[in-house]
Amino acid sequence: RRSPSPPPPRLPPSPPGLPVIGHLHLLRPPVHRTFHELAARLGPLVHIRLGSTHCVVASSADVARELIHGHDATISGRPITALARLFSYGSAGFAFTPYGPQWRFLRRLCVSEVLGPRTVEQLRPVRRASLAPLLRAVLAAAARGEAVNLTRELIRFSIASIIRMVASDVPGSVADEAQDLVKAVTGLLGAFNVEDYVPLCRGWDLQGLRREAAGVHRRFDALLEKMIRHKEEARDHGRPGNAEHQQEDKKQAPATRQRNMDLLDILLEKAGDEAADVKLTRENMKAFITDVVTAGSDSSAATVEWMLAELMNHPEAMRKVREEIDAVVGGDRIVGEADLPRLPYLQAAFKETLRLHPGAPIAHRVSTAEMAVRRCTVPPRTAVFINVWAIGRDPVFWEDPLAFRPERFMPGGAAAALEPRGQHFQFMPFGGGRRGCPAVGLAQQSVPAALAALVQCFDWAVADGETGFVDMDESDVGLVCARKHPLLLRPTARLNPLPAIVSL
Ligand code: HEM
Numbered sequence: 269r270r271s272p273s274p275p276p277p278r279l280p281p282s283p284p285g286l287p288v289i290g291h292l293h294l295l296r297p298p299v300h301r302t303f304h305e306l307a308a309r310l311g312p313l314v315h316i317r318l319g320s321t322h323c324v325v326a327s328s329a330d331v332a333r334e335l336i337h338g339h340d341a342t343i344s345g346r347p348i349t350a351l352a353r354l355f356s357y358g359s360a361g362f363a364f365t366p367y368g369p370q371w372r373f374l375r376r377l378c379v380s381e382v383l384g385p386r387t388v389e390q391l392r393p394v395r396r397a398s399l400a401p402l403l404r405a406v407l408a409a410a411a412r413g414e415a416v417n418l419t420r421e422l423i424r425f426s427i428a429s430i431i432r433m434v435a436s437d438v439p440g441s442v443a444d445e446a447q448d449l450v451k452a453v454t455g456l457l458g459a460f461n462v463e464d465y466v467p468l469c470r471g472w473d474l475q476g477l478r479r480e481a482a483g484v485h486r487r488f489d490a491l492l493e494k495m496i497r498h499k500e501e502a503r504d505h506g507r508p509g510n511a512e513h514q515q516e517d518k519k520q521a522p523a524t525r526q527r528n529m530d531l532l533d534i535l536l537e538k539a540g541d542e543a544a545d546v547k548l549t550r551e552n553m554k555a556f557i558t559d560v561v562t563a564g565s566d567s568s569a570a571t572v573e574w575m576l577a578e579l580m581n582h583p584e585a586m587r588k589v590r591e592e593i594d595a596v597v598g599g600d601r602i603v604g605e606a607d608l609p610r611l612p613y614l615q616a617a618f619k620e621t622l623r624l625h626p627g628a629p630i631a632h633r634v635s636t637a638e639m640a641v642r643r644c645t646v647p648p649r650t651a652v653f654i655n656v657w658a659i660g661r662d663p664v665f666w667e668d669p670l671a672f673r674p675e676r677f678m679p680g681g682a683a684a685a686l687e688p689r690g691q692h693f694q695f696m697p698f699g700g701g702r703r704g705c706p707a708v709g710l711a712q713q714s715v716p717a718a719l720a721a722l723v724q725c726f727d728w729a730v731a732d733g734e735t736g737f738v739d740m741d742e743s744d745v746g747l748v749c750a751r752k753h754p755l756l757l758r759p760t761a762r763l764n765p766l767p768a769i770v771s772l
Contacts, residue, residue, distance in 0.1 A: 277638075277645035280315040280324055290317030292465060297744035300629040300657040303327060307658060313642050319465030321347075323651040324641075327658040329665060329693035332700070334641055335652065336693070340701040341367070345634040347651045349464045351456050351481045355488070355562070361555030363563055367636070367703075373546040374556065377538060378706045382531050383560070388710045391433050391530065392605055395714055398429035399721055403602070406726060407766060410759040415731035418573060419754040422718075423451065426569035429714065430561050435495045436530040437502060442494055446561075449491055452484045454562045458746030492554045499532045531560070564707055566748040567627030571715045572722075573755050574625035575618060577738045578672045579719075580728060580757070585674055588613050593724045599763050603724045605717040616677035618716040622660075622688060622697035624672060629657035629749040631699035656696055657749060665694045688712070725763050731756035 283306060285291045295318065296302050303325045306314050312328035326332050335343055344367035348359060356364040362374035381387060402425040409416045424447060431438065431446045461477050463469050473479060529537070535556060539548040579586040596610045597603045608615065631654040639646045646652075661669045667682065676683040686695040689708045698705035705711070722728075730736055741752035 277647070278643075280313040280642065280644040280646070281310040282315040282317075283310065285317055288468070289319055289466065292318050292462075295460075297460075298629070298742050298749070300655055300749065301742070303630070303653060303655045304658040304661075307655070313644065315644075315646075318651070319462075320467055321465050321651055322647055322649070323653060324646050325653045325655060327655045328662060329659050329696075331642060332654050332659060332693040332696065335639075335654065336701040337691075339635075339639045339641070340703075342637050342639055343633040343635050343652050344701070344703050345636055346703065347632055347634045349457075349461060351459070351461060351477060354481055354485050355453055355457060355555075355558055357551040357555040357558075359555075360549065360551040361559040363559040370546055373544075374552065375702075375706065377534075378556075378560075381534050381538075382556075383707045383710055385709055387529070387531070387534065388713060391436075392713075394432045394436050394530070395429050395717075396604055398425060398432050399602075399718060401425070401428070402718075403721060403725060403766065406722070406759050407761060410726065410761045413758075415756045415758045417754050417756055418576065419569075419751060422569040422572050423565065425718065426565045426572075427451070427561070430564050430568075432530075434531045434557055434560065435499055438495055438498055442491065442498070445491055449484065449488045450561050450565055453488055453558065454566050454748075455746065456481045456484060457562055458748065488558070489554065492557060495532065495557070496536075496550070496553065499536060503533070503536065532557070560707075563628075563705075564710075566746070566750065568711055568715055570748050570750045571618075571621060571625070571627045571711070572718050573751055574749075575621040575715070575719045576722060576728070576757075577740060577751065577755055578621055578624070579617065579723065580730060580738045581740070582672050585617060585672065586723065588674075589617055589720070589723055593720055597724065599767070601767050602763075603717070603720040605713045607720070608713065608716060611716070611720065612678060613674060614716050614720055615712075616674035616681070618712075618719070619677040619683075619686075619688065619695070620672055620674045623666075623683075623695055624660060624670075625749050626656045626660060626697040627748055628697075628699070628705075630655055630747075631696075631703075633703065654696075654699070656699065659693065660695060660697065662694070725761065725766055726759040727762050728757045728759055731758050 283291060283294060286293060294302065294316070304327060306316070306325065307327035312326065312331045314325045316323050316325065326335055346364050348364045352364045353359065359365045362371050362378065365371040365374070402421055405421055406416050427447055427450045428443055431443050456477065459477055462474060463472070535548065535553045538544060539553060579589060592611050592613045593603050596607055633652040633654070635646060635648055635650045635652055637648050660666070663669050675681050678684060683695060686692055688695060688698050689704070693700065698708045730738055738755065739753055743750040743752045
């Protein structure tokens with residue numbers, strides 16, 4: 269008598285697919301919207317096949333909770349594409365590094381030191397100084413009566429701010445060179461490369477992306493080398509660095525010493541630490557900087573942009589944000605990160621913006637072992653996409669989900685208790701679990717503070733003037749939830765003269 273064979277694993281529901289390409293043909297950008305439509309038809313956990321890669325898409329808070337609470341270790345890998353491997357020096361950083369000892373070491377270093385609360389606080393003046401060129405550019409446009417392309421100015425500001433946090437004393441020419449290169453790297457990392465999914469296409473470089481990436485990587489690597497060498501020289505000579513100074517420096521308590529350190533100082537110090545669990549190599553440092561610069565620049569810039577666009581379309585909310593800032597700060601200085609605890613409406617508007625337009629709309633993971641989710645089986649090596657964007661708009665939890673209503677996040681509001689870094693799953697713009705965004709603290713300071721300065725210093729009008737509204741279309745390229753059309757607004761200086769703008 270033969271014993272019955274076990275039933276085949278039951279995969280989550282799936283739309284009809286095609287041979288070889290599976291469901292690739294369904295994947296229209298922006299992908300988070302396509303996934304949302306699939307979920308509306310098939311439910312909150314859907315299985316698809318992109319070429320030879322099995323994928324599941326999670327689109328509700330309950331499924332996200334089950335995955336992150338129940339299987340965090342199993343889904344703590346990140347899928348790595350051919351171009352991500354190149355730019356992360358073969359996974360030497362941590363954003364694209366498999367879950368393991370190296371990732372744990374780098375992640376700990378990142379969360380506790382490089383992007384930890386103390387460093388974020390210490391680098392506040394650096395971020396504030398990066399705001400000055402943005403405000404000056406807007407002021408100049410206001411004087412000429414011209415519109416400002418805020419999409420362009422905000423990405424410039426965001427890249428400059430992160431580059432300055434990495435190396436506060438790099439020459440201006442290096443910071444300028446970084447602008448175009450960072451844009452090129454983030455563009456390539458966000459591009460859909462068919463090679464990653466269809467083995468038949470591997471090695472052919474049908475879209476020419478590898479060739480392009482090789483050139484960009486060479487130039488970006490040279491730039492990173494320049495930044496590191498400049499820092500090494502600065503540490504060797506004088507500032508704060510000749511032998512005498514270093515001796516003096518070492519005598520100080522770590523907290524005092526860290527006061528003058530930027531991210532590269534911290535990395536170089538760790539690289540020289542013989543007792544560290546993992547020896548930081550130059551490759552690790554470069555990949556680390558690449559991770560921080562690419563993960564932080566577009567997402568932050570896009571969030572300031574969406575926030576301003578939403579406020580333009582909701583004059584009542586704009587009025588409340590302004591009144592709050594004016595009441596707290598007055599007109600004789602420019603609002604800053606230190607004022608944020610006294611600006612609850614601004615913070616509520618920030619969270620409401622993240623709910624509707626999460627900078628990174630999908631948290632990408634990869635499973636390392638078989639999992640049972642919602643009574644289905646998810647095979648090992650499956651790409652797991654958590655649709656953060658869809659979860660923020662789920663009508664099961666959010667009343668009138670498409671409306672921009674910062675009041676939800678005000679004390680006593682329906683969502684007041686939902687902290688973006690909390691362990692609930694209805695509002696998770698920074699992902700969650702051990703692989704969640706390590707820069708939540710930084711983004712919570714830098715994004716609302718930049719928006720606040722723009723709104724405090726200028727009145728804004730929609731540039732085309734026809735409808736008086738800003739269009740809210742989403743771009744269909746890249747990994748970030750970005751605007752489709754540039755945000756063009758006409759500024760008028762509101763504080764005239766702008767206080768202490770040159771000495772910011
Ligand atoms: C509003 C701005 C931002 C948003 C909405 C955002 C969102 C996210 C999300 C959703 C993830 C994936 C989390 C997951 O898989 O669970 C992530 C990862 C990450 N973010 Fe952010 N982020 C922002 C700003 C930043 C900034 C400013 C930096 C750095 C300066 C940064 C660095 C990173 C890194 C390095 C990772 C990968 C972490 C890992 O794999 O362990 N992010 N972010």
